[in-house]
Amino acid sequence: MIKLHTCYAKDFHGKWEMGRSVTQYHILLVVTKGKIIYWVDDDSVLLQKGDVLFMPAGTVRGGTSLEEHQRYATHFTLEESDRLLLPLLSENRYCKTAISGFDYFKQRFMLLKHHFLMKGPYSDTACFAILLELLGIINYERDKWKLPAKKLEMAEDIKRYLLEHYKESVTLDDLASLTGRTPNHASHVFKSVTGVSPIEYLHHVRITKAKELMFDKMMTISDIAEETGFCDQAYFNRVFRKVTGCSPSAFMKGRTD
Structure with missing residues (x-):
């Protein structure tokens, strides 16, 4: 089952920069305000409000801010069988897309953070369900042009x-x-x-x-x-x-x- 290792919402004021390093976990990142540049493997990816970025474990990532920004993120691991749930998880490559129903996506991400921080008896199950929904939305947005x-x-x-x-x-x-x-x-x-x-x-x-x-x-x-x-x-x-x-x-x- 998908397991969260961290989930947060942060405001970044002033200059922010992160050197390139290999990700230990899968990462889902959502920009809710401002603009940043992420370096993903050999690509430079612009992210602004409404954009999401999924990076599988093992991705080389780094980043720098273009202005003050806010972002939500979660780091998680998968069991091998989980990769069969969505093409996004089985392809093992990063995905950046814009979310058309951004307010809904943001609300669900905040609920994900709520359950992660509560650490209740069913928190892991709730987090699994919500994160899978978010990843499904990303997969769908990516394929929507069809x-x-x-x-x-x-x-x-x-x-x-x-x-x-x-x-x-x-x-x-x-x-x-x-x-x-x-x-x-x-x-x-x-x-x-x-x-x-x-x-x-x-x-x-x-x-x-x-x-x-x-x-x-x-x-x-x-x-x-x-x-x-x-x-x-x-x-x-x-x-x-x-x-x-x-x-x-x-x-x-x-x-x-």
Whole structure:
């Protein structure tokens, strides 16, 4: 089973530089702010917000910052059988790609860090599941160019609609009207492109906005639930816990600790 050895989120201020060395573990790195250059084997790789980089163990890596930046990273090992789970893991070469559903990817990475730091009885299983999902998203993003352009365009139209109307009551019928297709067809195309259903994507948009309100404004949980399009606070609480791994009240308490 995939096993994490470290998982972190760091802000880097001023000049950052790392000399070239051979990686002991597999590394998944996500840039969430700023720009850096990574040297991967004999290549120079530019990474900026929204870019991810997977490097298998044994890769020669180094790097330098172009500006202040923030990045998330995890170092992990695989059993030999794990390599069969995804082409990305079996090919044994680095992969850099941009993530179209970056907010969702970032939320899942933060949940990965949460479970890694908790060290609970099922943390290893949770970390395995989440990291495998993240690697699957990367594998999919890398291969997405093979999808028909019409499917990609429809998925982008739906994403824009959900981002613009997340405060409203959005149904699959609304997406059907938007795309001129049946609700099932619109949902199927969206999931085939993004890896998540429209409702799952909408939940993550709403929870991301809710967390921003928790940081930036003095609002009650009930007010935040209403502001982000949930029909009642109990439903908001259930979705928030499913997406983040903790309750809204626990998140708000951790914000102020």
